[in-house]
Amino acid sequence: MTDASPAPAPDPVMQRVTEAVAFGHQDDREATRSALLALWAEVGDDGDAFHRCVIAHYLADVTPDAEEELAWDQRALAAAYETTDERARSYHASLAIAGFFPSLHLNLADVLRRLGRFEEASAHVEHTAARVDVLPHDGYGTTIRESLEGVRAMIAAGDTSARDSSPSS
Structure with missing residues (x-):
């Protein structure tokens, strides 16, 4: 018998982030941006900090206006300061917020x-x-x-x- 930690529960928001980012890998930055903006609206300004960090980080990457990009980068950093290693690891065991x-x-x-x-x-x-x-x-x-x-x-x-x-x- 092994003492393995249980696998993290699936995270539907992160799955949708992954799907949205895939549009960008297909050179459809506007589809990525639209999907991420919809996710942001669902998660909200006070939603899960890990989700906000990741969504804002990716949104900054697909935002053509530098001032708006700055705002998304600032949101991502602020949310990272609210996130814990435990929360990051609940998504993937290898993650630490310091990274x-x-x-x-x-x-x-x-x-x-x-x-x-x-x-x-x-x-x-x-x-x-x-x-x-x-x-x-x-x-x-x-x-x-x-x-x-x-x-x-x-x-x-x-x-x-x-x-x-x-x-x-």
Whole structure:
């Protein structure tokens, strides 16, 4: 007999997030955006913080207006601070909320940079740099680390152009 933890219960909201994001992988960003906005309306501004974090994070990626993208990135970060490891693990056993922060801060740094708000962008770059040690040394971790260096260099150069690898570009 093994002492295995029970599998997490299915999460219908996260399933719908996954389905919505799949539209984006098919180059249908508007379908992704529409589906995520509908989910946000259902979850609400005071709904489950884990759901709000994930939905807002993906919404920022498919929002063409930088100011609106910034608002979604800010919502994602605020919701992450309300989320616990226990809640993240209830969706997937490998998740820890600390692993969300490097990406969330990096996204904020990038959009603030594109808006010419370099001082604020630099602060989020430093938050990212302080947290990248929690990321695995895999493809995802490498992407975040490389993007961090790219955003840092663009801030130093006063560059407000969109990065080729930016999800919102």
